[in-house]
Amino acid sequence: MRGIIPIVAIVCTLLAGSMVAGAIESSDFDDPAVCKGCHAEIYNQWDGSMHSIAYTDPVYLAEEEMASNETEGLTDTYCARCHTPIGVLSGEVPPIGHENISEVSKKGLQCDFCHNVNKSTGIGNGAFMVALDGFKRGPYDDSKSPSHGSMLSDLHTKSEFCGMCHDVNHPVTGIPIETTYTEWKEGPYNSTTQCQDCHMTPGITHFEANPGKASGIGPDRDHIYTHYFVGGNAAVTGVIGSEVHQQMAEERLKSAATLVLEAEKKVSEAEITVKVTNVGAGHKLPTGLTEAREAWIEIMAKDASGKEFYHVGGLDSDGEVDPDAVMYHVVLGDASGNPTVKVWESESVLSDNRILPKDTRVEKYNFAIPVGVNGPITVEAKLNYRSASQKFLDELFGKGNVVAPVIEMAGAEDTIELGKKAPDEGVPGFESIFALLSLLVVAYLVRRNGK
Template structure:
């Protein structure tokens, strides 16, 4: 017979199990890692619990003397432009003004870790357009010191990194190799620098005032098949190459490249970083595939046609797209052409700097407290309205329906482009003014297929008189 005490113990155990299951794998790993942030509302701190003297940090150009190739790669990267990125600075200015400076540290802490931890961030500086900054006053972006002084993390969002504080005259650099040595500075092996967690500190972003998960690139990877297969962030974004880490160092077959290639060709081209823009295009082109499901044997003039396109995330170790939710958009530009190349149907144009209404896209939509979509003022976000982005190794099926003109000449050509941009032209124009920056539409992949045109069916009126297009996005 079960006693009352044993029954209560059994029920209590079930409750504990339920609570454990309600906590995500990422949250479980952070139970004992939380520290009080020194630069609130950003979560960064230092090993001393105090701001770090500017004397401790070298200019990246000093590092280039020995680490020449690494410096050249980094200089072409988005990381090196994290502070002077015009889109970021325009948003930072708006956020600073709108919140009375409340978010100044929060925004800047991941775009200039050295600027944050040395206490150089000011409201006036955050509101100054980058082109008006004096070169000597400009904060570094995510530079050599930001990563190679990182001694630990206290969490996996909102910049929860710990930068190592050192006495004057000391110089210690942390990295992924136990056999590294330098005549200029001390070196120390760091397991953190071999882990994706070093990326997770800034590539997870929660709203600092209400906790809304704004960006979750690290979590998307963590819950993906890629982590389970042992493939980390660095494997794609810091791909291994045969090279020297330093001019006097040994040739290594697995030196991590420092291009930090992503998808933002627009900002790279804006700064003239053409080589790395090509790296970004190659990465984008490896991320997805298109397929036409059950293609029709033929289409008939005067009839309605239905087609389904499968969009597969085959190469991105996170959702497609990921990051910066106000901007990132992947979409289908679906076209049907006749034998003469005339466009019979299209959905997915760019009109007035945005994808046209009805476009089948993959994107996050953010909302404010009144339920309205937030397009620019991300500081007003308090919930996610919708998120139809494609999971790693996942897919979505998109349906199209259109009318084939009675006088169409075949065969018909189906052309489907899967496109990407980091933000729309309308978004950039709203922040910077018209024509200040050209937003590039990058083609991820294209599907082309010819479909024969058969005989026209006997004419009969449509029951509902519809001659336009309709579609659903599953």
């Protein structure tokens, strides 16, 4: 503790709603290791989650630093509030980075922060308040612990708890930067399924009960909310999170969407229809940091020998997605209306074609079937996802230094039969041109010989 501040005064200040930096110390919060003593299972689920690495995530730290440099530090408190709330509440951050920061603040979004939240002032931009009164807030009204007070908090059981941070607006221009809560609120899940039902139970796309104990020394309960907080990030979890979280992120992405493919031959053209449905995400697909995230369709066609003759949506030699690909994402614009991945310069949303919850997108492709190709033709379509575009990573880490893995969310295959002579209608094939040429040669020779 910095000086001796009577605890009652702190509590009163907090309950009154004013949070003066310095009134709270990071040492007022227990390290997650303390909670682990009695909540080992929950601790192990949280450890390695994106919440546990929210302030050690190298992608976050690189962007925080760039934003700070380009705005002379204006973004420091703003960004860190959601990524290290204890760091900001205790006044350790700013300065940004790790130099002055305690271990407890470094652990991002952790037990004693979330369970001391006693009030929300609204949605977005870190609208939380905390009370350091020794009570841990949670879903039970009958919970007893030998080491802390327990209190029911309705807020913790609702999407509004998550919405305090999972909606981000530019503090000056007001541009929506992340809108996960709003997308949920305006969608079909708002009355049936809370964020917690999909992100804190084994169900992934729905509530699924997880009976057990909240603490080794607690009673049996019908349901314990899990703490993996898994989203789509299989990139950073794989590097500094854990293998379990990485695999769960891949599994979640594969549960989010379905893809149906129909390939047909119309005269000498192939007509392809791809239907993508957001079956499992309670918000748009993708959501969150959508100026960086990419979800797109890749489509390929091969002849009978496996030789590819059509491909849209692959990666080029710089790691960029083919510009002709159907891409579901958000493009932010700067003051001159040019696309930017730097959220602090964003003044407009140039486009947003993400897939609404439960919505289906129908995409059409046409290509000429090359003459002489050996059938049947195999057409393959995939819905791909990656946590960041190459442009975004190049901006932060230099060209080509960091690459995000591409994960196939859904895929399908169909074949086009070509019959005996392919293609048999319309444009003459190689065979017929060759036959015509031979006829001309024969006619020429006949005429010469006849002379």
